[in-house]
Amino acid sequence: MSHNPAFGTGGGMNKTHRIVVIGAGITGLSAACRLTGLGAERGLPLDVTVLEGRERAGGVISTRQSGGFLAEEGPDSFLKSKPEALSLSIKAGLEPDIIGISGESGRVFIVRNGAMIPLPDGIFPAPTSMAALFNSQLLSMRGKLRMTLEPFLPRGDSRGDESAASFIRRRFGREAYERIGEPLLTGIYAGDPETLSVRAALPALVKMEEEYGSVARGMRRNGAAGGGSKDGGGGGRFATFGRGMGTLINALASGLPGNSLRLKSRVKRIEPAGRGFRIHLNGGNPLECDAVIVALPAPQASLITGGIDLGLSESLSRIKYVSTAVINLGYGRSAVTHTLTGSGFVVPSSEHLPVLACTFSSVKFAGRSPDDAVLLRVISGGAQNPDICSEDDGQLIKLAHGALSPILGIKSEPVYSLVSRNPESMPHYAVGHGALVARIMETASAYPGLRLAGNAYGGVGVPDCVRSGEEAAEDIFSYIARRGTRDEGNKSRRRA
Numbered sequence: 001m002s003h004n005p006a007f008g009t010g011g012g013m014n015k016t017h018r019i020v021v022i023g024a025g026i027t028g029l030s031a032a033c034r035l036t037g038l039g040a041e042r043g044l045p046l047d048v049t050v051l052e053g054r055e056r057a058g059g060v061i062s063t064r065q066s067g068g069f070l071a072e073e074g075p076d077s078f079l080k081s082k083p084e085a086l087s088l089s090i091k092a093g094l095e096p097d098i099i100g101i102s103g104e105s106g107r108v109f110i111v112r113n114g115a116m117i118p119l120p121d122g123i124f125p126a127p128t129s130m131a132a133l134f135n136s137q138l139l140s141m142r143g144k145l146r147m148t149l150e151p152f153l154p155r156g157d158s159r160g161d162e163s164a165a166s167f168i169r170r171r172f173g174r175e176a177y178e179r180i181g182e183p184l185l186t187g188i189y190a191g192d193p194e195t196l197s198v199r200a201a202l203p204a205l206v207k208m209e210e211e212y213g214s215v216a217r218g219m220r221r222n223g224a225a226g227g228g229s230k231d232g233g234g235g236g237r238f239a240t241f242g243r244g245m246g247t248l249i250n251a252l253a254s255g256l257p258g259n260s261l262r263l264k265s266r267v268k269r270i271e272p273a274g275r276g277f278r279i280h281l282n283g284g285n286p287l288e289c290d291a292v293i294v295a296l297p298a299p300q301a302s303l304i305t306g307g308i309d310l311g312l313s314e315s316l317s318r319i320k321y322v323s324t325a326v327i328n329l330g331y332g333r334s335a336v337t338h339t340l341t342g343s344g345f346v347v348p349s350s351e352h353l354p355v356l357a358c359t360f361s362s363v364k365f366a367g368r369s370p371d372d373a374v375l376l377r378v379i380s381g382g383a384q385n386p387d388i389c390s391e392d393d394g395q396l397i398k399l400a401h402g403a404l405s406p407i408l409g410i411k412s413e414p415v416y417s418l419v420s421r422n423p424e425s426m427p428h429y430a431v432g433h434g435a436l437v438a439r440i441m442e443t444a445s446a447y448p449g450l451r452l453a454g455n456a457y458g459g460v461g462v463p464d465c466v467r468s469g470e471e472a473a474e475d476i477f478s479y480i481a482r483r484g485t486r487d488e489g490n491k492s493r494r495r496a
C-alpha cells in the first residue's frame with residue numbers, strides 16, 4: 001500500500017498517480033513520453049518519474065562530436081518501414097532534422113578472401129533477379145543453382161522453431177548461408193546464427209514459407225524485400241538526424257515535465273507494496289508508485305525483479321546478451337584508396353577478422369566528417385569475441401585499423417578515434433525465444449501495475465524499442481484509468 005498521501009490507496013480520478021519508468025534508453029523515454037501525452041490528453045493527472053542509473057539519458061544511443069567528426073557510439077540510424085521511431089521523431093518536432101542515406105550509398109558489401117564484393121539487390125534472402133544472382137561474384141555456380149531450387153523444396157515443419165542458420169541452409173544451401181546469410185545476421189545481431197531463433201530474427205521469411213511454401217514465391221507475391229540485408233534495399237529505408245541519433249534522445253528528454261528524469265538513480269530492487277510498488281535505489285529513500293515500467297535489457301531487469309517474483313527474474317536471466325565495441329576511426333580522404341561507394345561491409349566468420357561490420361559513416365550520411373576526411377564505424381565483439389569490452393582503447397583501435405587497412409587500402413594512421421563499449425547490449429534471441437517471452441509476459445501479467453519493455457522481447461531495432469515502450473505505457477495508462485474509475489465508484493458507494 002502506498003504510504004504517500006499523494007498516491008495513496010483511497011484516491012480517485014483527481015488523485016495524482018505516480019508511475020515510475022526504470023531506464024532512460026529509447027524504450028524508457030518513449031514510454032515516459034507516451035504516458036505524459038496520454039495523461040495530458042485524457043485529463044488524468046500523472047506523475048511520471050524516469051529513473052536512470054547513468055549520468056546521461058539514451059542508453060546505447062549516444063552521439064559525440066569532436067574535430068569536425070560526428071560519431072555514433074551505438075545505432076547510427078533506424079528503419080523507416082517500421083514506423084514507430086519515425087512517427088515519434090515527427091511528434092517530437094524533429095521532421096526538419098531527419099536525413100536519409102546519401103545518394104547511391106545504400107549498397108552493402110560482403111568481405112570475401114579479404115576483398116569487398118557488392119551484395120546486389122535481388123539475390124538475398126531469396127533470388128528474385130536471376131541476372132543479379134548469376135552476375136554476382138559472391139557465390140560459385142553451384143551455390144547460385146542451389147539458391148534457385150528454393151521454390152521447389154518442401155515446406156519445413158511449421159510447428160516449432162529452428163536456428164536462422166539452419167533455415168537459410170535448408171532453403172538456400174550452405175554457400176548462401178556461409179557467404180551471405182551468416183555475415184548479414186552477425187552484422188545485425190552480433191550473435192551466433194547457429195543458435196539464433198529464425199522465428200524471432202526473420203519472422204517474415206518464416207511466414208512466407210508457411211503461406212506460400214517458398215520464400216522466393218512469397219517475395220514475388222508481396223513484392224517485398226523480405227528483411228535480410230541491413231541496408232540492401234537502397235538509400236530510402238533508413239533515417240537519422242543531421243546532428244546524429246542523440247538528437248532524438250535530447251528532444252524526448254527535454255519534452256518531459258520538469259523533474260521527471262532522475263539521472264544517477266540506479267534501481268537496486270523492486271518489491272510489491274500494497275496495490276503498487278516500492279522501488280529501492282542505490283542511494284536515498286525508496287520511491288512508492290502505483291505502477292512501474294521496467295525498460296531495461298533483460299539481464300538488468302532480472303537483477304531488480306527478484307523481489308516481485310523469483311520465477312520472473314529467473315526467466316529474464318535466460319535471455320542472454322552479447323557485448324559489442326564500436327570503434328569510430330577518421331582518416332584523411334587521401335589516406336583511403338578505396339572509392340567507398342556504399343554504406344559499408346559485413347564480414348563472414350570464415351574471414352577470421354576481429355570485426356563484424358564496418359559502416360562508411362561519412363559516405364552514408366551527410367555531415368559526419370570534415371570534407372577532406374572520412375569517418376568509418378567498426379563494430380566488433382558479439383558471440384565471436386565475448387571479451388571485447390575488456391580490451392583497452394589502444395588495442396581496439398589497433399585491431400580495427402589493422403582489419404580495415406588491407407580491405408580499404410588505408411595508407412596511414414587514423415587522425416581521429418573514439419572507442420565505445422556496449423557490454424551486454426544486444427539480446428541474442430535463442431531458438432525458443434518466442435515461448436520464453438510468452439512465459440515471461442504471462443508471469444508478469446499477475447502483477448497488473450507492472451510492464452516490461454525493451455529490446456529483449458519483440459525486436460532489437462530502435463523502432464521496435466519505441467513500439468515496446470509506447471505499448472507498455474498504453475497498457476499502464478489503461479490500468480491506472482480503470483483503477484481510478486473503480487476507486488471513484490467505491491468512494492461514491494461508501495458516501496451513499
Ligand SMILES: Cc1cc2nc3c(=O)[nH]c(=O)nc-3n(C[C@H](O)[C@H](O)[C@H](O)COP(=O)(O)OP(=O)(O)OC[C@H]3O[C@@H](n4cnc5c(N)ncnc54)[C@H](O)[C@@H]3O)c2cc1C
Pocket residue numbers: 022023024025026027028051052053054056057058059060061073074075076077078079265266267268295296297300304324326379422425426453454455460461462463465
Ligand atoms: C552497437 C549497436 C549498434 C546498433 N545499431 C542499431 C541501428 O543502427 N539501428 C537500430 O534500429 N538499432 C540498432 N541497435 C539496437 C538498438 O540501438 C537498441 O536495441 C536500443 O537502443 C535499446 O534501447 P533500450 O532503451 O531498450 O536499452 P538501453 O539503450 O540499453 O537503455 C537502458 C537504460 O537503462 C539504464 N539502466 C540499466 N540498469 C538500470 C538500473 N538498475 N536502474 C536504472 N537504470 C538502469 C541504462 O543505463 C540505460 O540507459 C544497435 C545496438 C548496438 C548496441
